[in-house]
Amino acid sequence: MSEQLKEILSRVAGETLEKLAFMFSFPEDERGTIILDSAVAATISFVGPFSGTLVMTVSNQLLPELAANMLGVDDEETTLDQQHDALKETINIICGNLLPAIAGKEVVFNIDAPVIIAGVEAIKKVIEDHDNKPASIVKLNIEESECDLLLFINGKFTLAS
């Protein structure tokens, strides 16, 4: 089941990045998790048949590229506000598409507003608050930059199909 979950997370993230930001990603299982010193994270929590949190960490290099691609402008033209907004909207869309992919379209989830987590300690704390036990980790390479997705699920869940 964890392999299936990972496959779903990887596919939904890849499709979202491609359609939303015209960025192509591929899984990079062999590398370690992203170096938090040079990364920024966003988290989004959800409640439904099961509850949990999705954490998306991107390298500092990827952050302006993501915003620029979404807006159709050059990297240098984006503000930090726009970069954070872009990351939040991206995780929002990944999460919105991920949950029905896991649990089916018949169930209802309430998804909180995404939040930016900046700083190594703050990101570590989010992960520790979930006992450091993600149900799934996907490490992506997006145009030579790194992006990690950690999905934490509280309690039991079942895959719809």
Next chain:
Amino acid sequence: MTLNILIVDDSAVMRAMILKTMHMTDLPLGEIYQAANGQEGLDVFNQHWIDLVIADINMPVMNGEEMIDRMQENPDTKEIPIIVVSTEGSKTRIERLQYKGARFIHKPFSPEIIRDTVRDITGIGVSDE
């Protein structure tokens, strides 16, 4: 005739993306207004004539569904076409929005689906192909 459009989404980047998409179409655009939540959206109706609303659902302060409900309670706004652009994946919720008269576009969207839905809902620009 030109279309005055109100884009309601809590993400400024998403509003800019929708706006960019609108400019990529050959739709006759009039004034484009933006709001970051349902309440701000309702405030725009008091000040401007709007022909079409493109709205997100998950937003702070007032969500998109509540804004749609308020629009339908008001004779001045109840006939305005609404396109919901959202990540919502629940069939029940999507059907409820459609029952309220809104068209639904799933995020992430392609520019074509926005263009085609706007054309379809307004009946404008269909012969421009």
